[in-house]
Amino acid sequence: xxxxxxxxxxxxxxxxxxxxxxxxxxxxxxxxxxxxxxxxxxxxxxxxxxxxxxxxxxxxxxxxxxxxxxxxxxxxxxxxxxxxxxxxxxxxxxxxxxxxxxxxxxxxxxxxxxxxxxxxxxxxxxxxxxxxxxxxxxxxxxxxxxxxxxxxxxxxxxxxxxxxxxxxxxxxxxxxxxxxxxxxxxxxxxxxxxxxxxxxxxxxxxxxxxxxxxxxxxxxxxxxxxxxxxxxx
Amino acid sequence: xxxxxxxxxxxxxxxxxxxxxxxxxxxxxxxxxxxxxxxxxxxxxxxxxxxxxxxxxxxxxxxxxxxxxxxxxxxxxxxxxxxxxxxxxxxxxxxxxxxxxxxxxxxxxxxxxxxxxxxxxxxxxxxxxxxxxxxxxxxxxxxxxxxxxxxxxxxxxxxxxxxxxxxxxxxxxxxxxxxxxxxxxxxxxxxxxxxxxxxxxxxxxxxxxxxxxxxxxxxxxxxxxxxxxxxxxxxxxxxxxxxxxxxxxxxxxxxxxxxxxxxxxxxxxxxxxxxxxxxxxxxxxxxxxxxxxxxxxxxxxxxxxxxxxxxxxxxxxxxxxxxxxxxxxxxxxxxxxxxxxxxxxxxxxxxxxxxxxxxxxxxxxxxxxxxxxxxxxxxxxxxxxxxxxxxxxxxxxxxxxxxxxxxxxxxxxxxxxxxxxxxxxxxxx
Numbered sequence: 001x002x003x004x005x006x007x008x009x010x011x012x013x014x015x016x017x018x019x020x021x022x023x024x025x026x027x028x029x030x031x032x033x034x035x036x037x038x039x040x041x042x043x044x045x046x047x048x049x050x051x052x053x054x055x056x057x058x059x060x061x062x063x064x065x066x067x068x069x070x071x072x073x074x075x076x077x078x079x080x081x082x083x084x085x086x087x088x089x090x091x092x093x094x095x096x097x098x099x100x101x102x103x104x105x106x107x108x109x110x111x112x113x114x115x116x117x118x119x120x121x122x123x124x125x126x127x128x129x130x131x132x133x134x135x136x137x138x139x140x141x142x143x144x145x146x147x148x149x150x151x152x153x154x155x156x157x158x159x160x161x162x163x164x165x166x167x168x169x170x171x172x173x174x175x176x177x178x179x180x181x182x183x184x185x186x187x188x189x190x191x192x193x194x195x196x197x198x199x200x201x202x203x204x205x206x207x208x209x210x211x212x213x214x215x216x217x218x219x220x221x222x223x224x225x226x227x228x229x230x231x232x233x
Numbered sequence: 234x235x236x237x238x239x240x241x242x243x244x245x246x247x248x249x250x251x252x253x254x255x256x257x258x259x260x261x262x263x264x265x266x267x268x269x270x271x272x273x274x275x276x277x278x279x280x281x282x283x284x285x286x287x288x289x290x291x292x293x294x295x296x297x298x299x300x301x302x303x304x305x306x307x308x309x310x311x312x313x314x315x316x317x318x319x320x321x322x323x324x325x326x327x328x329x330x331x332x333x334x335x336x337x338x339x340x341x342x343x344x345x346x347x348x349x350x351x352x353x354x355x356x357x358x359x360x361x362x363x364x365x366x367x368x369x370x371x372x373x374x375x376x377x378x379x380x381x382x383x384x385x386x387x388x389x390x391x392x393x394x395x396x397x398x399x400x401x402x403x404x405x406x407x408x409x410x411x412x413x414x415x416x417x418x419x420x421x422x423x424x425x426x427x428x429x430x431x432x433x434x435x436x437x438x439x440x441x442x443x444x445x446x447x448x449x450x451x452x453x454x455x456x457x458x459x460x461x462x463x464x465x466x467x468x469x470x471x472x473x474x475x476x477x478x479x480x481x482x483x484x485x486x487x488x489x490x491x492x493x494x495x496x497x498x499x500x501x502x503x504x505x506x507x508x509x510x511x512x513x514x515x516x517x518x519x520x521x522x523x524x525x526x527x528x529x530x531x532x533x534x535x536x537x538x539x540x541x542x543x544x545x546x547x548x549x550x551x552x553x554x555x556x557x558x559x560x561x562x563x564x565x566x567x568x569x570x571x572x573x574x575x576x577x578x579x580x581x582x583x584x585x586x587x588x589x590x591x592x593x594x595x596x597x598x599x600x601x602x603x604x605x606x607x608x609x610x611x612x613x614x615x616x617x618x619x620x621x622x623x624x625x626x627x628x629x630x631x632x633x634x635x636x637x638x639x640x641x642x643x644x645x646x647x648x649x650x651x652x653x654x655x656x657x658x659x660x661x662x
Contacts, residue, residue: 057573078577085575096570100245105238110574112235157574 003066004165004196005031005054010063012046012053023049024219026063031198033164036191038199038207041216047200048169050216054198055088055167056080068164085114089158089195093170095150097142097157103129104138107157114161128156132186148179155186165196172206184209234580239588245567249560250592253553257596257641260549262603265633267535267542269608272629274431275531278419279358279521285489286357287518289315289479291500295458296510303517305427305528306456306475309445311503315479316351318495323482325354326441329425330452334437335402336390343389345436346452347403348425349444355381357482358424363387365397365412373440378447381412386436403437406447414438423521424480426528428453451476473508481518493518546637550644557648561585568652578653585649586642593641597634604630 010027013020024046031037039047052058054065056072065072068087072080089110090096097106104125111121129138132152142150151171158166168187172180184206191197191211199210207213215223243250279286291311294304307315312326327350335342348354355367364387368379380401387396396410421430439449448466457474469476483489500515509515519527561568571581 055573078579081572081575081577081580084573088575090573092573096566096573098241098567098570100241100567101238105241109238109571112238113571113574113576113580118235161575 002033002069003030004033004035004068005198006064006066007054008064008066010050010053010060010065012049012058012060022219024216027219027221028063029214029221029224031165031196033196034191034194035212036188036197036199036210037212037214038201038210039214039216040201040204040207041222043202045216046219047202047216051167051169051198051200055090056084085110085161087164089161089163089166091151091154091158091166091168091171093173095142095147095154095174097150097153099141099143102139102141103134103145103153106142106153107160110157110161125156125160128160129153131159132156146179147175148182151175151179151183152186155183155190159190159195163195165198166190168197168199170201171199172201172203180206234584234587239584239591242567242584243588243591246560246564249556253556253589253592254596254599256549256553256556257593257637258599258603260546260640261597261600261633261637262607264542264546264637265600265604265630266607266611267538268633269604269626269629270611271531271535271539272632273420273626274535276420277423277522277525278421279423282359282521284482284484285486286480286482286521287489288521288524289481289496290517290519291496291509292511292515292517293473293475293503293508294511296512303527304456304475306454307477307479308473308475309470309477310473312477312479314499315496318492318499319481320488320491321484322488322492323353323357324351325357325424325480326351326477327354327424327480328441328444328451328453328477329428329435330444330449332403332437332439332449333405334386334390337400337402337407343386345386345389346433347437347439347444347449348435349439349441349449351441353482354424354438354480357480358419360417361415363413363415364395365410367438368411368440373442376443376446377440378406378408378443379411379440380408381414381438382410383414383434383436383438384416387413389436403439404447404449408439421525421530423525425453425478426524426530427478430528430530445470489518546640550640553641554644554648557589557645558651561648561652565652582649582653585652586645589641589645589649593638596641597637600637601630601634604633 007030008028011025013022027050039050041047049058053060054067056067067083070083072083075083098109101109104122107125107128108121111124126135126138129135132155134149134152134156137145137149142153145153166187171187172183175183187197187199188209201207213225214221289307290303290305291307292303293308293311294302316324316326327348330347330349331344332347333342334345351373352367352370363384367381368377372379380403382390382396384393387393390396390401391399396413399410401408401410417434419434422432422434450466453476455469455474455476457472459473461472461474463469463472481492483492496516500509503509504515568581571584
C-alpha cells in the first residue's frame with residue numbers, strides 16, 4: 001500500500017529568548033493510504049504540534065515530510081496552503097466553526113478558498129450536510145447547535161473538498177460519551193470509504209478504535225501498535 | 234471570496250466596522266470641505282486660455298519709499314490712452330458699478346450689479362451668448378445705449394425670454410438689449426479681484442464709453458494720492474485717480490512685444506511730464522496666474538485650514554490603523570481557521586483588504602455627504618459672497634476621496650501584514 005504521509009527524522013523546537021524547547025526529535029513513521037492511525041500520549045508529549053506540522057500549519061527545523069508523494073520541506077506558503085486545501089481536512093476539539101457564518105457557509109468555506117463557484121460549492125456543502133444528517137440546520141448559526149452537531153458540521157467542512165486525509169485533534173474532547181461514540185463511528189465510516197485518518201487523542205479507549213496506534217512521549221515515539229504495519233509503502 | 238462572507242465578517246466586528254467608517258467619514262468630511270474650498274480658491278479659470286492674456290499695471294504712485302505697494306488699477310487718462318496701442322490685439326477696459334433696472338411695462342425695480350466694459354471683454358473671458366451678440370467697438374465709441382444681460386437679469390426682467398431688441402430702463406435711461414449670456418461663472422473672478430475675488434459675475438454689461446457718458450459711477454475702489462480738487466465724477470476722469478482695469482489679449486509674441494514697446498514709450502513720455510516718480514519698474518504685463526498671486530487670492534488662513542484638515546485626516550487614519558490592530562488581534566483565531574482550511578497568507582490579507590475596502594467605500598460615501606453638508610454650512614456661515622467658493626465641485630471631492638482611500642490602504646498595510654505574518658495565527662486546538 002502507498003504511504004500518504006512519510007515522516008523522516010522530523011525535529012521541531014521553539015526558541016523563547018535564549019531558552020530552546022524541543023517539541024519532538026527525529027520522529028520517523030509512515031501512514032498508508034486508507035489507514036486510521038491514532039497518536040496517543042500524555043499532555044505535552046507534542047501530539048498537537050506534530051499534527052499541525054503534518055497539517056502544514058507549522059514549519060519544522062530538520063528532517064523531511066512528504067504528503068501524498070510531495071516533499072513539503074521547501075514549498076512556499078501559497079503552495080502549502082493549496083496542499084492543505086486539496087489534500088487535508090481538519091477536525092478540532094473546539095470545532096472551530098466561525099460563529100458569524102451559518103452552518104452552510106461554514107461548510108462552503110474551504111471551497112470558497114479553493115475558488116469553486118458559489119452554486120457548485122453550495123451543492124457540495126449541502127450534500128455533505130445531508131450525509132451528516134444536518135439538512136434541517138443549514139441556515140442555523142453554529143452556536144444554536146449541540147456539541148455533537150457542531151462537530152458533525154466540522155466533519156462536513158473537513159470532507160467537503162474530498163481530501164485524501166483527515167487530521168483530527170481530540171475530535172471528541174468536548175463531547176459526552178454518547179456523542180463521542182457517534183463521532184467515532186462516523187470517522188470509522190469515513191475511513192471505510194477510503195479517507196485516511198490521523199487522529200490525536202489522549203483517550204486510550206478511542207485510540208484502540210484506530211487500525212494503528214503511535215504512542216508519543218516527550219517528543220519521541222515510544223511504541224507503535226501493531227508493529228507489522230509500521231513499514232513505509 | 235464571496236461578498237456575503239465579507240459582510241458577515243464585518244458584522245461580527247460591527248462596533249469596529251462602524252467606528253472605522255465614522256473615522257474615515259469625518260476625516261474625509263473635514264479634508265474634503267477645506268480642500269474643495271482651497272481648490273476653487275486656488276484655481277485659475279484662465280489657465281486653459283490659448284492666447285496670452287495680460288493685466289496691465291502702470292506705477293504712477295507716490296514716491297514715498299516706505300510704500301512698496303504696486304497700484305493695481307489705471308486712471309481714466311492712462312486706460313483710454315492705452316486702448317490706442319492695442320493694434321490687432323484685444324483689450325477690455327472695464328470697471329464695475331450698480332444700476333437700478335426696470336422693465337418699461339413693470340413697476341418693479343431691481344438693483345443689479347453692472348460691468349462697464351469695451352466689447353472685447355466677452356471674447357477674452359469666454360462668455361457664451363444665449364441670444365444676440367455683444368455690441369460693436371463702433372457702438373461703444375459712439376456711446377450707444379445698449380446692454381447685455383446675464384441669464385439671471387434676463388430671468389428677472391424678461392422671464393428668460395429672448396429679450397434682444399427689447400428696451401430696459403437703467404438708472405432711468407433707456408437701453409436696448411443686444412445680447413443675453415448663458416450662465417457665466419468665474420471663480421475667482423480673475424478680471425476683477427479688488428473688492429471681492431469670489432463675488433458673482435455681473436448682471437448687466439454696458440459699453441464703457443456709454444457708461445462714462447451716462448455718469449455711471451464706479452462701485453469698486455477709487456484710489457489716489459495726489460491732492461487734486463474734485464467736485465464730481467467728471468473730475469475723476471481728468472485726475473490721476475485709479476479705478477479701471479485693463480486686460481489685453483495677444484495673438485502672438487510679436488503683438489505683445491509691440492504693445493510692450495508702445496507701453497514703454499508711453500510711460501517714458503509720461504515721466505517727462507512729471508509722472509512715474511518712483512523710478513523703478515513703471516509698468517507690468519501680468520499673466521492671470523501672476524495677477525492671482527499678486528492679489529494673494531489664496532490667503533494664509535486657507536492654507537493653514539487645509540494643513541489642519543490634512544493633519545486631522547492623518548489622525549483619523551492613525552486611529553483606523555490602531556482599531557485594525559485591535560480588531561485583528563481578536564480575530565486571530567478565526568483567521569487561523571481560514572489558514573487551516575487552506576487559505577494562504579495572500580488570501581487572508583486579500584480578504585482583510587477587501588473587507589477594509591468595503592468599509593473605506595462606506596466611509597467615503599458618508600464623507601462625501603459630510604463634505605456636501607460642510608460646504609453648504611460654510612455657504613450659510615459666510616453668506617452669498619462665499620457661494621461660488623463653497624459650491625459643490627465634484628473634482629476636488631473625488632480627489633479628496635481618492636487621497637483618503639489611498640491613506641486607508643497605507644494605514645492598513647502594517648496591521649494586515651503583522652496579522653498575516655504573526656505566528657500566533659496558528660490554531661493550537
